[in-house]
Amino acid sequence: MNIVPGWIRSYQKPWLSGDAIAGVIVTVMLIPQSLAYALLAGLPPQVGLYASILPILAYALLGSSMTLAVGPVAVASLMTASALQPLAVAGSADYVALAMLLSLLSGGMLLLFGALRLGFMAHFLSHPVISGFISGSAILIAVGQVKHLLGVKAGGTNVLDTLIQLAQAVPHTHGVTLGIGAGSVLFLWLARKYLAPWLVRAGVSPKLADIASRLAPMLAVVVSTALVAALRWDQTAGVSIVGAVPQGLPTLALPKLSLPAIEQLWLPALLISLVGFVESVSVAQSLALQRQQRINPNRELLGLGAANVASALSGGFPVTGGFARSVVNFAAGANTPLAGVISAVLMGVVIASLTGLFHYLPQVVLAATIIVAVVSLIDIQTLREAWRYDKADAMSLLATAGGVIALGVEVGILMGVALSLGTLVWRSSHPHIAVVGRVPGTEHFRNVARHAVTTEPGLIAVRVDESLYFANSDALLDRVEQLVAAQPDTRHVLLVCSAINQIDTTALGVLTDLERSLAQRGTALLLAEVKGPVLDRLQGTALGQRLEGRIFLSTHAAFEHARQAASTV
C-alpha cells in the first residue's frame, strides 16, 4: 500500500475551489458544534476545538471516503459523558485525562479491527436499530440540555428523574438566560425550517440556500456574544458565559495509562467504536453512492481509528464521522479530504489566536445549538416506514430507542446489538428448504409446492437454498426427519446441493448424524450437484467415506439411481 493516499497522488486542479469553499463553510459550522459537543461531553470548550484538528488530518490520510467530515458529534459526546460521569467530576483534569484515554482505547480498537479486516462489523446493526438508537440518544441529549436553557442546576440519573428535577427547578428559572436560550432555539429552528425555502424563493440556488441555513448557529453565536459583551450581561444579569478559553495549539502527549481505568473504560470504548464506525460507514456510503464512488469499510476502520488516536494524543475526546457536517461538506462541493485539511488548518488558526472571541459566548446558546441539532436527528420517518413495511423491524427500533431513554445509552446499544444479532440468528435458523420433483420430460427439478412435477416413489429429494452451517443445519435435519416420518417407506433421501457453497464443521456433524440415523432405518442418503470445493473437503471425512458411490453429478442421475434401485427390489 502506497503511503501517500490516492486522492493526493491523483489530485486535479479543478477540484481545488470546491475543496476550499467546503473547507471554509465546514469550519464555520464546526466552531460552535465543537464547543457545544465538548459541553455535552462534560469537557472544557477547548477540548472540542482540539478534537477538530489532528483527527481530521489523520482521517484524511487513511480513510476511504472523499467527503466524510470527522470530528466531535452528538451521540459520541453523550456516550463519553455517560462513560466518564461515574468516574470523575465533569470538567476536572482527571475527567479530561479519562476522555483522552477513552479516545485512545477506542482508536486502538478501531485500528486493531482494521488490521484484522473486520470491516464486516458494519453489519452488526440493522438500520432500524441504528435509527432507534440515534433517536433515543437525541431525546436523552435534548432533555439533558433543558437545564442550561432554564439556567438552573438539575441532575438526574435517567430521563424521568431529570424531568422531575427540572419541574422542581422551574421556579428558579433564570429569566435572561431563558430569554437568550428560547430566542436562540426559535431563531435556529426558524432558520432550519424556513430560511432555505425563503432564500430559494428569493432566487438563491437550492444548494446555496441549504448551506446558508446551516450557518445559522454561527450567526447566533456571533450576535449573542456581541450582545453579552456589549451589555456585560455576564455581570449585570448573571448569564453563564464560556469564559477564558486557553489560547494556543494543543500539545502532543500520551494520555495517562492506568490499568483500573482501562478496565472500566474498555466496554464504553468498544461501544463508542462500534456505534461511531457503523454510523460513519452508513453516512459515507450514502454520500459516496451519489457520486458513484465506493468506500472500503476496512479503510474506514483505519481512518477512524487513526482519528481517535490523534484526538487522544492532542488533548481531545472520541470523534467520528458526523452526519450533518458531512452532508454540508458534500453539498458545498468538497471533492477530496483536502476540504477537511483546509478546515483543520483554519481551526488551528482559530485556536492559536482567536479563542478570546468566545469569552462572552453565553453557554445557553451552545445548549440551544445542541437542542436544535439533535431534535433534527429524531427519525420519525424511518419508524413510520418500518411500521408500514415490517412490524418486527419497527419493534426493534422502538425497543432500542426505549432502552436508550429508560436504561441509558450503553444498555440501549447493547440491546440494539442483541436485537440485531437475535434477528440474524432467527432468520438463519429458518433457511429455505424445498422438496423438488422432475419437470415432466426434462432434466429440470423444481419445488413440488410451486410446480407441476413428478416424484419418484421411495425417494424424497430436498434442496436447501443456502450454505449449511451451525445456525441452520438443525433446521435441515428437522425437516428431513419430518418428511421421512410422514413417508416411512422412503428408501432414499436426496440432498440437492446446488446452492451449498460451504458446509461448516457443525453442519458436517449434523449431516453425519443424519446419514447414520437414516441408515438405521434402511434409508440411504444421496447427494447431488455438490460443488467442487465442498466435495474436495467432504472427501477426507468419515461422512465422505460412508457416502462413496452415493454422490451424483446431477439430480437427474440421482433420480435414475433411485428408480433403478426401486425396480430391482
Added chain:
Amino acid sequence: MNIVPGWIRSYQKPWLSGDAIAGVIVTVMLIPQSLAYALLAGLPPQVGLYASILPILAYALLGSSMTLAVGPVAVASLMTASALQPLAVAGSADYVALAMLLSLLSGGMLLLFGALRLGFMAHFLSHPVISGFISGSAILIAVGQVKHLLGVKAGGTNVLDTLIQLAQAVPHTHGVTLGIGAGSVLFLWLARKYLAPWLVRAGVSPKLADIASRLAPMLAVVVSTALVAALRWDQTAGVSIVGAVPQGLPTLALPKLSLPAIEQLWLPALLISLVGFVESVSVAQSLALQRQQRINPNRELLGLGAANVASALSGGFPVTGGFARSVVNFAAGANTPLAGVISAVLMGVVIASLTGLFHYLPQVVLAATIIVAVVSLIDIQTLREAWRYDKADAMSLLATAGGVIALGVEVGILMGVALSLGTLVWRSSHPHIAVVGRVPGTEHFRNVARHAVTTEPGLIAVRVDESLYFANSDALLDRVEQLVAAQPDTRHVLLVCSAINQIDTTALGVLTDLERSLAQRGTALLLAEVKGPVLDRLQGTALGQRLEGRIFLSTHAAFEHARQAASTV
C-alpha cells in the same frame, strides 16, 4: 396445550420395565455425582441431593426429550462456583441462598425465553465453540480438584496461579488422602477404559457392560466409605470425610430476593441458562435421533426452566441435562421420563432416610470422581476433525478453550458467543451473488461463470441466492456498483429475485438508494421473479412506486424488455 404430558397419556405397559431399570441405574450413578458436583460448586453435599429430586419431576412434566437426565452437572457447577465465590464464603448459608437465587433467575429466564418461543437460541453457539468451552471447563475443573487429591489447601484465581500454589503445597501432601485419591482415580480410570471390553469378552452384552462400567464410581464410594468407617481413618489418619449430611426431604421455600444480589447474578444466570440449554438440546437431539424421535427446543426451554425453578424452591442449585447420565439412561432402556420420575422417588428415599450412609465417605473420592468424569469431557476428537476440515472452526474452538482456561468460564463463554455470532455476521455479509445469462435457445438463465450462456448488451442480470437483509444487502450494492463501473454503457440492471423470500427494512433502504443512484446515471433497475409475499409488501413503498412497469414475471420477460429498449434507441 393439554396439561398432562403426551408420554403419560399414551403410556404403554411394555415400556415400564425399561423405565424402571433405567431409573434405578441412573440413581446409583446420580448419588455420587450429585454429592461431587455440590462439592465442586462450593455447596454442602445435601444441596446436590436436593437438586436431584424436584427438578427431574418438573422436567418430566414440561420437557420434550424422552431420555434426557436432568440434574447437577460439572460445567454448570463450575459456573455456579465462579459466579458465587466473589460474593460469599463457599458453604455458608449466604452462599447457599445465593445459589438458590441463581437457579431461580436462570429458571425464570429459561421460562421467559420459552414463553417467547426463543428456542432458536440453541443456534447461538457453533459446535466447535461448545466443544472448546466444555474442554476448557473440564481442564479448569480437573486442575481445581487436584488440591483435594493432595489433601492440601490451595486457592488461585486462575489456572496458572492454582498450579503455582499446588506446586508450593506439594511438600504438605497428606499421604493417606493421596493414597485413597490416587487409588480411586486409577480404579475409576481402569474401569472406564477396560471394564466394559473385559466384560464383553467375558460374554456380557456390550450394552450391559457399558452400563456396569458406569457404576464404578458407586463401587468406589461404597468401598472407600466402608474402609474409612472400619479403620476410622478420619480420626487416626486425618482423612477429610463428608460428615453429617442432614436427613429429610428439602423444605419448599422461595429464595431470598435482593436487588443488589440480582444485579450481580443476572449475567451469570443468563450465561448458565444459555450454556445449559444449548448443551441439553444437543444431547437430547442426538439421543432422539437414534430412535427417530424429535425434540422441541421451545419445550426444552420450558422443561429446563421449570427444573431450575423447582431446584431453587427446594434448596438446590442450577441444573441442566447431563451428557453422561442421559447416555446411560438411554442405554439402560429408558423409554419415557418415567425413568426420571422413578429416579427422583429413589433419591427422595435416600435423602429421607439414608444420608447417614455418606458420613464416612472420604471427600477425596468425590474429587477423584469429578476428575475422571471431566477428563472424559476433554474433546480432542472434535479439535482434530475441525483442524483437518476447517481451520477457522478449529481456531474458534482453541480460542474458546484458551479463553476459559486463561480468563475464566464467564469470559470464555462470552468469547465463544462473540466468535460464533461474528462468524455468522461475516458469513452473512458474503452472500452468493451470480451474474446470469440465457442458456441459448431456452428461457433458462444460469451463472455466466459456470455455463455457456448469452448476455444482452447494455443489460447486467444479477441473481442473489439469499433473502436480502441488513447483514448482506450492502454486499449486493457493492457488487452491482462494481459491475456497473466496469460496464459504464449499462442501461438496465436486472435483479433476479427467485431466491429472495424476504426483504427487510434495511435492505429495502439499500435497494431504494441503489435504484436512485442507477437512475442518476440513466440506468434502470429491473426486477424479475419476485415472489408473491415480497411483491405485496414492496407495493406500498416508495421503491415499489418508482419501479412500476419494471417488475417482470420472468427473467425471460425482463431480457425481452431490455432487448427491445436497446433496439429502439
